[in-house]
Amino acid sequence: MNMIEKTDSQDPVLNIEHLTTKIKISSGEVSVIEDINLKLNKGEIMVVVGESGSGKSMTINSIMQLIPKKLLKGYEGSIKLDQSDLLTMNDRDKWKLRGNKISLVTQNAMTSLDPSYRVGKQIVEIILASQHVSKADAKGKTIDLLKKMGIEDPERIYQSYPHQLSGGLRQRVIIAMALSCNPEIIIADEPTSALDPTVQLQVLDLLKDVNRNFGTTILMITHDFGVVSYMADKVVVMYAGQIVETGLAKDVINDPQHPYTKSLLKCIPDLKWIYSNSNNNTSLFNIPGEVPDLTKKITGCRFAARCFKAVAQCSQIQPELKKVNALSSENNMEHLSRCIFAKED
Numbered sequence: 001m002n003m004i005e006k007t008d009s010q011d012p013v014l015n016i017e018h019l020t021t022k023i024k025i026s027s028g029e030v031s032v033i034e035d036i037n038l039k040l041n042k043g044e045i046m047v048v049v050g051e052s053g054s055g056k057s058m059t060i061n062s063i064m065q066l067i068p069k070k071l072l073k074g075y076e077g078s079i080k081l082d083q084s085d086l087l088t089m090n091d092r093d094k095w096k097l098r099g100n101k102i103s104l105v106t107q108n109a110m111t112s113l114d115p116s117y118r119v120g121k122q123i124v125e126i127i128l129a130s131q132h133v134s135k136a137d138a139k140g141k142t143i144d145l146l147k148k149m150g151i152e153d154p155e156r157i158y159q160s161y162p163h164q165l166s167g168g169l170r171q172r173v174i175i176a177m178a179l180s181c182n183p184e185i186i187i188a189d190e191p192t193s194a195l196d197p198t199v200q201l202q203v204l205d206l207l208k209d210v211n212r213n214f215g216t217t218i219l220m221i222t223h224d225f226g227v228v229s230y231m232a233d234k235v236v237v238m239y240a241g242q243i244v245e246t247g248l249a250k251d252v253i254n255d256p257q258h259p260y261t262k263s264l265l266k267c268i269p270d271l272k273w274i275y276s277n278s279n280n281n282t283s284l285f286n287i288p289g290e291v292p293d294l295t296k297k298i299t300g301c302r303f304a305a306r307c308f309k310a311v312a313q314c315s316q317i318q319p320e321l322k323k324v325n326a327l328s329s330e331n332n333m334e335h336l337s338r339c340i341f342a343k344e345d
């Protein structure tokens with residue numbers, strides 16, 4: 001029986017429930033992400049933010065099923081794409097569903113492009129593999145996509161090799177490539193972190209255009225809250241493998257409840273140009289200490305050792321995610337925080 005079911009437009013495009021991913025380590029196993037819940041509706045931009053080691057890549061690699069077999073111990077929970085659970089379907093259905101629905105945009109365009117082929121040919125190959133079109137139509141579609149990515153001379157870029165392009169142009173090509181199989185979701189893994197600041201903004205703008213013009217749902221990961229405030233409809237703040245705060249981006253930015261979120265917000269040099277009503281401190285700030293080693297036992301809140309608000313109770317009891325009083329009542333997105341001091345609904 002084919003496991004791929006039809007989508008109801010009301011259903012989330014991606015629905016992750018209680019996802020825990022365990023990997024093998026020399027002393028046994030460790031949960032690198034724990035009890036992750038994410039719900040993405042069509043056309044939304046969700047940004048997952050956190051420092052290095054917070055579990056962003058493991059979340060994306062779990063969705064993309066990219067964790068090497070020799071490292072993976074197992075998954076718990078579900079990852080539903082259009083109602084079908086990637087974790088319970090057979091490999092053939094899984095690759096077909098994933099291949100047709102999700103495209104990945106990575107931070108280093110050079111690793112996604114084959115240096116020995118002209119970029120146009122690489123996009124044409126993807127179109128020919130995913131759609132029943134002629135070679136001439138695939139070329140026409142590629143030129144059209146390059147044009148839609150804001151590339152002024154698409155014929156020249158089509159004929160170029162990856163190393164002949166600037167970082168920004170390469171990232172535009174990668175986004176064109178990601179769109180070439182008409183995905184419902186683009187997963188963007190730190191798509192701008194290898195670029196100059198001015199080019200970063202152009203690529204973020206391009207992703208916003210893609211979201212608006214193609215209706216593509218975007219799940220992005222970043223360590224930079226500036227990117228969250230510029231891009232996100234919804235935000236998920238991760239720390240040490242857990243979600244510590246989530247909600248509509250404007251609620252979380254204007255009324256952060258978790259001390260980790262507050263600290264990340266303080267790390268942004270200047271938010272005012274984006275949120276004119278923001279009262280955030282504009283001085284540069286670093287969070288002292290490091291994300292804990294997950295292979296060691298942690299009692300209590302995982303952020304307690306670095307938290308400016310911690311009390312004795314914080315290192316004794318692990319807090320649950322609890323619903324806080326959201327600023328906005330629109331949308332069905334709850335504002336949740338994993339802190340005993342979060343103001344309850």
Ligand SMILES: Nc1ncnc2c1ncn2[C@@H]1O[C@H](COP(=O)(O)OP(=O)(O)OP(=O)(O)O)[C@@H](O)[C@H]1O
Nearest residue numbers: 032050051052053054055056057058059071223294
């Ligand atoms: N190959 C691995 N072996 C052991 N532990 C790993 C491995 N890869 C990741 N981890 C652990 O999994 C946890 C989550 O890491 P992950 O790479 O998802 O974080 P991240 O937020 O994506 O960080 P970065 O921004 O540096 O990629 C961390 O505790 C990390 O040490």
